[in-house]
Amino acid sequence: MIDPGRLKVGYKVWLEWDGTVFGEGLFKLLQLIHKTGSISAAAREMSMSYRAAWGKIKKAEKRWNVKLVETQVGGDQGGGALLTPPALELINSYEQFQQEVSKSINKIFEQIF
Numbered sequence: 001m002i003d004p005g006r007l008k009v010g011y012k013v014w015l016e017w018d019g020t021v022f023g024e025g026l027f028k029l030l031q032l033i034h035k036t037g038s039i040s041a042a043a044r045e046m047s048m049s050y051r052a053a054w055g056k057i058k059k060a061e062k063r064w065n066v067k068l069v070e071t072q073v074g075g076d077q078g079g080g081a082l083l084t085p086p087a088l089e090l091i092n093s094y095e096q097f098q099q100e101v102s103k104s105i106n107k108i109f110e111q112i113f
Helices: 024-036 039-045 050-064 085-112
Strands: 015-017 020-022 069-072 080-083
Touching: 020 024, 020 050, 024 039, 024 050, 024 080, 024 085, 039 050, 080 085
Parallel strands: none
Antiparallel strands: 015 020, 069 080
16 A cells, blocks of 8 residues: 555646747746846856856747846946846746645645545
8 A cells, every 4th residue: 555645746837838838947047037137147056058048048038029138248337137027027927826836736636645
């Protein structure tokens, strides 16, 4: 007999938009850009190259026809990156969606197991 107390539920949730996936990876990347103000710092924190991070962002922007990140070139003040209002709305909505999905899945899991 399987001990239900030792079972845990696992799942992945993502959104698809014109063939491009918005999931945990791009979500975390955008969150970290928002937190750090830097694509480089966000990429480093995710053990990803700057080029890979920028490529993910550009691919999504091109496919979705929406600007996600505004960049500022170095100079005296240093460079940086900011999320656009649509990107902020996307990460906030996705986070709320994830929380609701998690609650629902855990509730169903507990009812059945």
